[in-house]
Amino acid sequence: MDVLSFRTPGLGDQTYLLIHEGRGVLVDPQRDIGRFLDAAAERGVELRFVLETHLHNDYVSGAGQAALRTGAELVMPAAAAPAYRHTPAFHLEDLDGGGGLTLRPVHTPGHTPEHTSYLVLIDGAPVALFSGGSLLVASAGRPDLLGPERARSLARLQHLSLRRLAALPPGTALYPTHGEGSFCTATGAGRLTSTIGTELTDNPLLAIDDPDEFADTLLAAPMPIPAFYRHMGPANTLGVPPMPPTGVPELSEPAGQVVDLRPRRVQAGGMLPGSYGIEMDDDFGSWTGWLLPRGEPITLVAEPGQEIDEAVTQLAQIGLDTVQGVVRDLGEHATQTYRLTDLDGFVRLLREPDAQFLDVRMPAEWEQVRLPGAVERFLPDLFAQGLPATLDPERPVLVACASGRRAAIAAAYLAREGYRPIALDGAGVPDVAATLDKLN
Template identity: 80%
Template sequence: MDVISFRTPGLGDQTYLLTHEGKGVLVDPQRDLDRFLRAAAERDVELRFVLETHLHNDYVSGAEQAALRTGAELVLPAAAAAAYRHTPAFHLEDIDGGAGLTLRPVHTPGHTPEHTSYLVLIDGEPAALFSGGSLLVASAGRPDLLGPERARSLARLQHISLRRLAGLPPGLGLYPTHGEGSFCTATGAGRLTSTIGAECADNPMLAIDDPEKFADTLLAAPMPIPAFYRYMGPANTLGVPPMPPVQVPELDHAPEGTHVVDIRPRQAQSRGMLPGSIGIELDDDFGSWTGWLLPYAEPLTLVAEPGQDVAEAVTQLAQIGVDTVQGVVRDLGADATQRYELLELDAFVERLAQPDAQLLDVRMPNEREQGRVAGAIERFLADLFTQGVPVELDPERPVLVACGSGRRASIAAGLLAREGYRPIVLTGAGVPEAAAELRARDAA
């Protein structure tokens, strides 16, 4: 038996391909299927099963299409009640795959009500556990994605589910779907895979015996929920069409009525962007931020550098069900009049020390305990798009913007520049470093 993992860093998720004697089990696949099916073909593996642990909130599933393309048996939690044909997985009712391969569904509600983990048996012996969004490495799946009304009830169920899984053999390999970087984790997840024994020894969530205290811990400081999550569950329940091929026509100008997203590096954006555009430089989490900050699935035009490959941007958007890219503009010419300034730490702190300085901190609320600057105006990046620019900011003075590294601050700067402000972005460092530098200067 072998388990191959496929990491999607921008979503903090993993897909798995388990192989055994020429048969394959694909677990929680995303919509861009070719990377998974290619790996199976390279290993001369026939896909026997496609498994879903739950109705995903953070991406559009490729499970139904993987089963249709390969003839594999699609297995979903029985309580998911998806609208398309599948085999329902019932608690502890084994599913025989032949050649000594058996799937044992384990109902593990908490992250979602229908959530099901899958214990894989080889010749009757436990060989691997795919825990989806239930037991994670050093963490647990968050229970509040379906709304605050159900969060505490689901948290109590998560407490039971984690202990159910903790009773499995200590040497059993643990393969969760959600991991570091995922907004589906309740606390900061660590390594990508683990064992049951390692989690029993080190996972802080398994150290909490009382279900109410467990719920308090899970719900104490929840991370924000990306805006596009509300569209994922219904899509995954009703079925998703195949991902369209990546074909992005070259455009001379952005069509009227489209949202313009500049994917160039922030250094290029700062020198000039198309008026009205938003800069989200292409990185692993480009799709997540675009889906979060802009109206979901409305037409998009990308702005890219000459020769910049836009296929990755289009793929990331497709993973969350956004198939609305109209084309790419590469030559901005004299139209690139929307600008902001980039400063490294020393120059930024020097500017921050000036009497007219005003600082906008766009980090998440749970990051602020890592370090704060007195007098800073704090508004999370996503809230900046929904609630608008804070009224406390003076448009007649430059606005210094910082986050943890400069990525989110540069996105905020595009919005500020669009609204007529003069942004100055801290790049290569964040608010904690700026705060420490200010303290050091005051002490000198």
């Protein structure tokens, strides 16, 4: 048996392809299924099953299309009841993969009510577990994505599910779908894969015996929920269309929402008026889906020669299929500007008497390090609620986060709204605080 892992870093997720004696099992595939099917074809693998552990909240699934393309059997948790043809996975009702391969569904509610993990047996012996959003490496899937009303009930169910999985043989390999960088984890997940034995030793959640204490721990400091999550579950229940083409036409004029994905230093020198600045990176799609209104046409702005296939792919992974094209020549229209500065320059400006400072980190980050006089507004709230009334558009606005990425996105937004932003680049609020302590 071999297990290939496909990482999607911007969403913090992994898809797996299990291979045994020429037969393949695809687990929790992202929508861009070409990379998985190509890997199977290169190895001469016949795809036998496509497994889904749950109705995903963080991306639209490629499972249905992968099954249609290959003729594989699509297996979904029995309680998911999606509106398309599938094989329901019932608790402990084995699926025969042939050649000694058996897949055993294990109902593990908690992350979602229908959540099902899959235990892999070879010749009757358990060897691996695909745990989806149940037991994660040093963590567990968060139980609050379906709303606060159900969070505590699901957290208690997660406690039972983790103990069910922890009772498996210690040598069983653990392959979770959610991992580091995912907003589906209850706490900071570390490594990507593990074993049951390692988790028994290292996972702090498995040391909590009381279900209510466990629920308190999971719900004590919940991470924010990206705005696009609320659209993922319904899409995965009703069915996801094929992946759109990643090649889009070049446009002379933008249409709809304009998203500038050029490097931030290029953006700062001039953007199209009214555009959003989200520099291309692994999390480009996540930030675009979180910050911008959904369902409207999108025009990308890129440098000459800059590849945009990955940008279109990331947007499609969360169901944003409205990219109209790309603009590469801004001509004389790039009049929306902002400034970038390094740590020393930022601290000098911050110490001026009339300085105004906007901190766009998450609330949990504010609790760790705060600067006196800062206006605090988490980046997505800045877009959803608008700019704080305390900020004076006639004076420069200093903007910082933890590293510079969110600050640059915020600075582009402030410039869009007519403010004069200066973003800290390459450093963050903890660095500012440390520098000020030294100066004082």
